[in-house]
Amino acid sequence: MLLIDSATVRELYPVERALPVIAEAMRRYSGGQVELPLRTILRPEKDTGLLGTMPGFVAGENLAGYGLKAMVLKPENPARGLHLHIGVVLVYDPDTGAPLAMMDAGAVTAVRTAAVSGVATEALARPDAGDLAVLGSGVQARSHLEAMRLVRTLRRVRVWSRTPENADAYRVWAAEELGIEVEVAPTAAQALAGADLVCTTTAAKEPVVEAADLAPGVHVNAVGASFIDHRELSSQAVAASSFFVDSRESALAESGDLRGPLTEGLVGPGHIQAELGEVLLGEHPGRRGSEEITVFKSLGLGVQDIMSGFAIAEEAAARGRGRTFELG
Secondary structure, three states, X not given: OEEEOHHHHHHHOOHHHHHHHHXXXXXXXXXXXXXXXXXXXXXXXXXXOEEEEEEEEEOOOOOOEEEEEEEEEOOOHHHHOOOOEEEEEEEEOOOOOOEEEEEEHHHHHHHHHHHHHHHHHHHHOOOOOOEEEEEOOXXXXXXXXXXXXXXXXXXXXXXXXXXXXXXXXXXXXHHHHHOOOOEEOOOHHHHHOOOOEEEEOOOOOOOOEOHHHOOOOOEEEEOOOOOOOOOOEOHHHHHOOEEEEOOHHHXXXXXXXXXHHHHOOOXXXXXXXXXXXXXXXXXXXXXXXXXXXXXXXXXXXHHHHHHHHHHHHHHHHHHOOOEEOOOO
């Protein structure tokens, strides 16, 4: 079995490599080639953290087989200088079932989540979209800027964070690492004003995006609220949009952004226009007009981690990277 650390994952699997893998993952999911139970979240009463597990099976000619992501979320970790989410992605040899590779899940998640937003942007945003607003300034905010610059020509970038120091650090990072000038906005609304491309990557439990903040024709990748008790979008913002998801089942069961307007009666389950994979398969047209507001609600699916895991394992074996560990 190969053991692959975070730095090696990032080296072997940049966002540009992940984009076609994730697009295929979404096609396979919506095309019925994937078996995924809803993720399991364990929240012990005697601990502050939680354990999330996402097993699955992917069929296909390549990057296929059994896999699993298991991650622990510890709220105290950032103060310790550690990542909030820590865990592993494990993939199994499709022939023998033996563990094939285990790798850092945080690095996989950062890339695959940004890649699915990139795929959604290619499918749903206006071709001329390039005025980008990023809400949040952490790992996902950084990987999303990397993804957005690959799929659209960025004319302007603004960032907003609850912590101004973090927003300024993001500005410095973007300039030094990507050569992109980023403006720091004092409020979320000011970051969103006039933007035609938005990525929300916050840890918010209450909405930070109001309907009035969204310009006509904007595309929103709503990424941060990944639990039922978290929200980034107001109910009115969701109701005013054409709403796309990675998975209908997951969105209806796990999305706080969708549960709010559903509970308030502003929308019904049919407000979900399509899964992203259905758009990629040509089963739904996606955006229908230049003034349409589109939202892609990303909760994350095990198929994204599993196919990414196989792609990383394949590249590591080809390059002689990672460390070999014998189980028996």
